[in-house]
Amino acid sequence: MYDVLVIGAGPAGSNVSYQLSRKGFRVRMVDLKEKIGIPNHCSGLVDKRVVDIVGEELVTDRPSIAEISTPLGSFSLKSERMRVIDRVFLDQKLASMAESEGTELSLLTSLTEFHQKEGRVVSTLKSRKGFETVESRYIIGADGPASSVRRSLGIKSPKLLSSLQFDLSRKSDRVKINLDRKKTPDFFSWEIPNQNEVEIGASGLNSERAVRDMAGGSQILRKRGGLVPIGPTELGRGNGYLIGDAAGLSKATTGGGLYAALNSGNSLSSAIENGNDVLLGYQRKWKNFFGAEVSRDFKIRRLLDRYEKYYSLWVPLASSSISGINRVGDVDYPSKTMLYMLYSLPLRFPLALMEFVSKSISS
Numbered sequence: 001m002y003d004v005l006v007i008g009a010g011p012a013g014s015n016v017s018y019q020l021s022r023k024g025f026r027v028r029m030v031d032l033k034e035k036i037g038i039p040n041h042c043s044g045l046v047d048k049r050v051v052d053i054v055g056e057e058l059v060t061d062r063p064s065i066a067e068i069s070t071p072l073g074s075f076s077l078k079s080e081r082m083r084v085i086d087r088v089f090l091d092q093k094l095a096s097m098a099e100s101e102g103t104e105l106s107l108l109t110s111l112t113e114f115h116q117k118e119g120r121v122v123s124t125l126k127s128r129k130g131f132e133t134v135e136s137r138y139i140i141g142a143d144g145p146a147s148s149v150r151r152s153l154g155i156k157s158p159k160l161l162s163s164l165q166f167d168l169s170r171k172s173d174r175v176k177i178n179l180d181r182k183k184t185p186d187f188f189s190w191e192i193p194n195q196n197e198v199e200i201g202a203s204g205l206n207s208e209r210a211v212r213d214m215a216g217g218s219q220i221l222r223k224r225g226g227l228v229p230i231g232p233t234e235l236g237r238g239n240g241y242l243i244g245d246a247a248g249l250s251k252a253t254t255g256g257g258l259y260a261a262l263n264s265g266n267s268l269s270s271a272i273e274n275g276n277d278v279l280l281g282y283q284r285k286w287k288n289f290f291g292a293e294v295s296r297d298f299k300i301r302r303l304l305d306r307y308e309k310y311y312s313l314w315v316p317l318a319s320s321s322i323s324g325i326n327r328v329g330d331v332d333y334p335s336k337t338m339l340y341m342l343y344s345l346p347l348r349f350p351l352a353l354m355e356f357v358s359k360s361i362s363s
């Protein structure tokens with residue numbers, strides 16, 4: 001019998017397995033992939049604080065400018081904190097750290113079903129060798145946006161946006177974000193430099209057309225895709241818990257989810273270590289650490305969706321407070337930037353609207 005069965009060996013699953021194994025828990029981790037990290041769906045753009053966790057050797061590029069455009073115009077932000085990391089290497093590094101602490105890893109193995117019985121979890125795994133029944137005290141769904149653990153726990157799925165990305169043979173020094181909702185009605189399109197290539201991508205409706213337009217005549221080296229969950233879900237039920245994208249913990253405004261994937265696992269592993277009511281412990285730790293920001297971010301996203309016609313106003317708003325945004329801007333904490341922008345423009349932005357927006361985000 002295992003202490004913990006972890007489904008999915010992405011960053012969330014490998015990190016939680018590493019944390020639990022080093023505390024002495026007996027951990028089994030499975031992934032349906034043949035090779036950890038491949039195929040990769042992620043752009044790998046993170047704030048420096050993620051690099052501080054995962055290691056400098058993963059950094060492949062350091063773009064210093066973010067160019068934001070909307071139909072009303074564009075503006076540029078400077079950042080010394082943006083990093084592009086090698087996402088395949090990240091997944092492989094975390095999985096081997098988990099294994100070196102004792103996690104038993106099975107690839108080409110997927111969860112087909114599980115049920116909870118008298119405080120235990122009985123799961124059926126499927127691999128090339130056939131079916132296997134595994135018993136554990138806990139099961140952790142780290143199985144990404146389309147989580148089957150989430151479905152089996154009866155937890156409602158977040159909205160999932162599909163993304164398309166092309167890697168192009170083109171060099172650039174800047175991240176570009178295009179917020180034109182006529183082109184990408186439910187998200188945005190992006191360009192991220194990575195050494196001698198750029199990755200262009202878009203999510204949601206019309207993403208294929210948007211990406212093809214952006215590619216122009218450049219040589220397409222690779223095509224990729226993935227799912228972005230919009231909005232956090234419940235964190236678990238009984239002895240089953242969700243972390244990372246399985247719990248919809250990516251930021252609803254940007255789709256960035258690596259920081260949350262790593263830290264939700266840290267919160268859960270310390271709740272498991274503490275014992276007693278693990279789910280309550282996890283909920284509390286996560287909310288205090290970063291969950292409140294993920295929820296605020298989801299509220300910002302809903303606000304932007306609801307008042308879509310004002311979306312382009314971000315350009316004049318932001319343009320007049322660039323130096324401040326450069327100072328407070330933080331991709332992991334978008335609510336800080338938003339509130340800064342609102343409060344730095346008291347004369348131009350009606351007070352009542354500012355109050356309404358800040359109340360909606362903070363409540």
Ligand SMILES: Cc1cc2nc3c(=O)[nH]c(=O)nc-3n(C[C@H](O)[C@H](O)[C@H](O)COP(=O)(O)OP(=O)(O)OC[C@H]3O[C@@H](n4cnc5c(N)ncnc54)[C@H](O)[C@@H]3O)c2cc1C
Binds near residue numbers: 041
């Ligand atoms: C297009 C795109 C670009 C992104 N760019 C960025 C970015 O630049 N920066 C950033 O911070 N975030 C980015 N993200 C988000 C980031 O990739 C995710 O937040 C992160 O991958 C979440 O990690 P995870 O471990 O929770 O899930 P995943 O990385 O999805 O890992 C889940 C693992 O579970 C396995 N699995 C699934 N089902 C089963 C099953 N039934 N049995 C066994 N194994 C299973 C899968 O094979 C996979 O290995 C991007 C996402 C997308 C879609």
